[in-house]
Amino acid sequence: MEADRSGRAVLVWSLAGLAAFAVLPWKALEYGLFDALASELWDAVGWRLTGFLPWLPTLACLLLAARPWRNTEPALRFRIDAAVSATTLIGLLVGAKILGVPLGLGAAVQVVVLGAVAALAVARLGYVQGDAFMTGSILLIAGLVILFILFPISTILIKVLVDAKGVFTPFRFVEIVTSAGFGRVLLNSMVLAAAVGVSTTVLGFVFALYAVRATSRFRGLIRIFSILPIITPPFVVGLALILIFGRSGTINDVLAALFGSNGLLVPDGDPGWFQRSGYIYGFAGIFLAQTLAFTPVSYLVLHGLFGTISPALEEASLTMRASDWQTFRHVTFPLLRPGIANAFLLSVIESLADFGNPLILGGDFDVLATEIYFSIVGSRLDYARAGALGLTLLSISLAIFIIQNRWIGRKSYVTVTGKGTGGHLTAMPEWLQLACGVIVYGWIAFNAVLYGSIFMGGLVVNWGADYTPTFAHHAELWLAGLGYGGWPSYLNTMKLALIAAPLTAVLGILIAYVTTRKRFVGRGFVDFGAMVSFAIPGTVMGVAYILAFNVPPVQLTGTALILVISFVFRNMPVGIRTGVSALSQIDKSLEEASLTQRAGSLRTIVSVVLPLLRPAIISASVYSFIRAVTSVSAVIFLVTAQTNVSTTYILARVERGNYGVAVAYGSVLILTMLIVSMLIDHFVGRSRVQRRVAWKERKA
Numbered sequence: 290m291e292a293d294r295s296g297r298a299v300l301v302w303s304l305a306g307l308a309a310f311a312v313l314p315w316k317a318l319e320y321g322l323f324d325a326l327a328s329e330l331w332d333a334v335g336w337r338l339t340g341f342l343p344w345l346p347t348l349a350c351l352l353l354a355a356r357p358w359r360n361t362e363p364a365l366r367f368r369i370d371a372a373v374s375a376t377t378l379i380g381l382l383v384g385a386k387i388l389g390v391p392l393g394l395g396a397a398v399q400v401v402v403l404g405a406v407a408a409l410a411v412a413r414l415g416y417v418q419g420d421a422f423m424t425g426s427i428l429l430i431a432g433l434v435i436l437f438i439l440f441p442i443s444t445i446l447i448k449v450l451v452d453a454k455g456v457f458t459p460f461r462f463v464e465i466v467t468s469a470g471f472g473r474v475l476l477n478s479m480v481l482a483a484a485v486g487v488s489t490t491v492l493g494f495v496f497a498l499y500a501v502r503a504t505s506r507f508r509g510l511i512r513i514f515s516i517l518p519i520i521t522p523p524f525v526v527g528l529a530l531i532l533i534f535g536r537s538g539t540i541n542d543v544l545a546a547l548f549g550s551n552g553l554l555v556p557d558g559d560p561g562w563f564q565r566s567g568y569i570y571g572f573a574g575i576f577l578a579q580t581l582a583f584t585p586v587s588y589l590v591l592h593g594l595f596g597t598i599s600p601a602l603e604e605a606s607l608t609m610r611a612s613d614w615q616t617f618r619h620v621t622f623p624l625l626r627p628g629i630a631n632a633f634l635l636s637v638i639e640s641l642a643d644f645g646n647p648l649i650l651g652g653d654f655d656v657l658a659t660e661i662y663f664s665i666v667g668s669r670l671d672y673a674r675a676g677a678l679g680l681t682l683l684s685i686s687l688a689i690f691i692i693q694n695r696w697i698g699r700k701s702y703v704t705v706t707g708k709g710t711g712g713h714l715t716a717m718p719e720w721l722q723l724a725c726g727v728i729v730y731g732w733i734a735f736n737a738v739l740y741g742s743i744f745m746g747g748l749v750v751n752w753g754a755d756y757t758p759t760f761a762h763h764a765e766l767w768l769a770g771l772g773y774g775g776w777p778s779y780l781n782t783m784k785l786a787l788i789a790a791p792l793t794a795v796l797g798i799l800i801a802y803v804t805t806r807k808r809f810v811g812r813g814f815v816d817f818g819a820m821v822s823f824a825i826p827g828t829v830m831g832v833a834y835i836l837a838f839n840v841p842p843v844q845l846t847g848t849a850l851i852l853v854i855s856f857v858f859r860n861m862p863v864g865i866r867t868g869v870s871a872l873s874q875i876d877k878s879l880e881e882a883s884l885t886q887r888a889g890s891l892r893t894i895v896s897v898v899l900p901l902l903r904p905a906i907i908s909a910s911v912y913s914f915i916r917a918v919t920s921v922s923a924v925i926f927l928v929t930a931q932t933n934v935s936t937t938y939i940l941a942r943v944e945r946g947n948y949g950v951a952v953a954y955g956s957v958l959i960l961t962m963l964i965v966s967m968l969i970d971h972f973v974g975r976s977r978v979q980r981r982v983a984w985k986e987r988k989a
Contacts, residue, residue: 298409298421299370306402313395363413370410378403385842392842404428417809422891427809430800434818436843437858441833442683442825445676448836452673465677470655475681478656481572482640485579489636490629492580492732493587499725500588501595511729514736515585520962522919522936524645525743525955527578528943531649532742532952534569537753539742570652578646581739583639584732587632591625634689641686642826644922645936649943657682658922661828665835665926672836679829690824740959747953762953775954778938785849785934786917789856793917794909796857797864798871798902802894805872806880823862827922830859835926849932852924856917863916864909871905872898915962 378400385392392400408425417423449462465471500511518526533539569577606616644658651659657678664675746752747762766775804816822830834855838845845851875898883893899906921936928937935958942951 299406302402302405302409306399309398309402310395313398314393315395316390316393367410367413371407371414374403374407374410378407382842389841391844396842404432417807420890422889423803423807426799426803427807427811427815430796430803430815430819431811433796433858434815437854438818438822438825441830441837444836445679445683445829445833448672448676449680461673462677462680465674466681471678474655474657474660474678477572477654478641478658478682479685481575481579481656482637484576485583485640486633486637488576488580489584489587490633492584492728493589493591493632494625494629495725495728496584496588496732497591497595499722499729500592503722503725505722505726508729510733511588514733515588516963516966517736517740517959518582518585520915520919520966521582521959522645522921522939522955523578523582523643524649524921524936524940524943525952525959526582526739527574527646527649528948528952528955529739529743529746530569530574530578530581532746532752532948533739534574535753538569539753570650571654574650574652575647575654575656578650579640579643581736582643582646583636586639587636590632590635591628595625595628634692638686638689638824638826641682642828642922644826644828644925645940648940658826658828661832662925665832672832675832676836679826679832682826683824683829686824686826687821690821743952743959744956747949747956749949752948752952762949763957765950766954766957775935775938775957778933778935779954779957781849781932782918782935785852785856785932786914789853789860789917790910790914792853793857793860793913794864794867794906797861797866797909798868798906800861801865801868801872802898804865805869806877819865820862822858825859827859827920828926830855831923831926834923846927847929847932851927852932852934855923855927856913856920859920859923860913860916863912867905867909867912868902871902875901911966914965918958918962 381392381396381399381403384390385396405425408428409421411428412419412421412424417427449465450457450459452458452461496511496515499505500508531538606620611620642658644662647654647656647659648662661675661678661682663669664671664678742752748758748760749755750757750759750761768774770776771780800815800819804812804819825833834851835846837843838851845854879897879901880893883897884890888896919936920934921940924934925937925940928934935954939951939954939958942948942954
């Protein structure tokens with residue numbers, strides 16, 4: 290019975306493949322399917338009829354549909370199905386690569402059909418307990434990881450080891466990394482990343498400690514100012530620093546008014562430190578911008594950990610007459626160690642991968658991320674150097690990522706066991722609360738000035754020269770019509786982010802479900818391949834996508850699709866970790882009960898798992914949406930005039946020195962993300978129990 294059902298499914302998929310082959314163009318069309326139906330479709334059909342390659346998958350589909358071996362023993366039949374579909378799929382991709390043919394929509398459908406047939410056949414051979422849906426999911430995930438993560442990274446390695454003429458050059462990488470200037474760039478990147486890691490971790494620790502343990506009624510302000518840098522494009526913070534500390538910045542204007550025409554930052558005579566370092570440009574500017582941008586990440590990591598520490602442990606220590614300092618040093622701090630390590634390593638990775646701030650504020654302080662960019666743009670076009678720099682940056686990030694997982698993963702920090710525990714959170718000593726409060730409210734005040742300059746900078750004629758109020762910058766962006774100004778890039782960004790966000794959440798949670806609930810050969814490969822995308826810096830991913838998808842068989846550069854793919858696979862680890870955390874709280878017995886009632890895996894997931902994962906899906910979708918809107922390091926390599934997005938539009942204005950329009954656009958983008966975050970937090974951010982309690986309190 291199961292064999293007959295599988296045979297019918299194979300027949301349906303094969304017929305669908307034949308239908309798609311008859312209707313859809315095999316070869317990729319220059320202007321897209323729907324725009325080119327009238328002019329180019331017949332050319333594609335003619336190529337299909339005369340070319341050899343397309344008949345290979347067609348023949349396979351016909352064989353699978355006719356199934357001349359349908360009366361053979363089932364196990365042999367399924368082995369033949371799996372072998373034919375897998376061989377055809379490999380032959381399709383390899384053949385297109387050899388012939389230099391960019392595969393189109395018809396070929397994409399054939400790939401899906403062949404994968405489905407292979408999944409059905411492998412499942413009936415007993416793989417993953419004979420579950421066809423889970424087998425198909427595993428093959429799909431593995432295929433996507435190989436195609437959109439491992440394959441692009443491998444092209445960077447190939448570009449370094451093989452020159453433009455195809456000659457194997459094994460020592461090319463060594464020559465590049467030992468060339469003049471490379472050591473300085475590498476040292477700059479490492480020193481900056483370490484400094485930012487320390488500063489953000491210390492500040493994040495102070496903020497988390499104050500938010501959880503302080504008695505001040507104003508501590509809730511931390512949450513507001515922890516959200517702002519997350520919803521702000523990274524380089525907008527750097528732009529705000531220029532408005533404050535630059536040559537025509539606020540501080541220099543005030544000092545000039547108080548102490549003379551040149552101010553204190555540009556003294557007459559011997560140049561001061563700011564002038565020698567280019568004002569805010571250089572190490573100091575990048576360090577300050579990255580600290581402002583990445584401290585909220587450390588705060589969020591440590592805040593969650595502070596809230597989960599059982600207060601009974603600290604009370605037991607105090608009961609044994611230990612001092613507050615001894616309790617913190619020997620009880621609290623060891624439990625915070627995984628969070629501190631996470632915060633530090635995440636900040637280091639973020640600093641290494643940051644591209645926008647070093648591009649705007651770098652001056653003569655070069656880092657790996659910007660060197661990769663300048664190796665490609667303009668007349669230089671040195672893909673080998675970009676690849677070598679990218680591999681170096683990727684190696685450092687992966688090493689940090691592996692150290693983080695191995696060091697923390699071997700230790701247990703469980704304090705919440707499911708048993709009832711009493712106790713209340715230990716209040717901070719007065720002196721410590723005062724010291725933390727000075728840092729916290731100083732930070733909040735500085736951020737208020739920083740973001741105030743962003744919003745005000747778009748409402749004056751020329752910040753630093755003419756402070757006359759004007760709406761001219763916003764009018765240029767938004768009042769010229771939907772096809773002009775900032776509208777095309779803004780609408781493109783919203784559309785692409787809205788498409789990518791749910792895909793990111795669904796794919797991430799599917800990977801989380803497969804890797805936590807199922808045991809299969811290659812599980813470690815799927816898990817590592819999916820999570821490694823978190824450690825890949827955006828600039829490296831952008832270069833990898835250009836090298837991998839600028840040539841057949843999968844030719845995607847210049848399309849909106851490659852931007853969506855970039856968003857999905859850059860932010861996918863967020864969905865995975867969100868899904869893993871949520872699934873850890875759901876007992877497997879619920880799924881087992883559904884399966885016992887003869888419901889398949891697909892129905893169990895849709896009817897049982899997904900409703901319980903709804904908050905996790907929404908959370909991952911919102912975060913992915915925000916990250917897609919504010920992304921710059923990868924998309925700057927992938928956008929075109931037709932697919933321009935908000936961040937690249939703002940960056941182009943900054944490079945032209947048009948700061949008024951840039952900050953005006955940035956302020957609108959910040960408001961958009963803030964409204965989205967607040968709406969989501971209001972409607973789905975709180976748990977059902979919290980909403981019920983709040984409703985009862987209002988009713989009372």
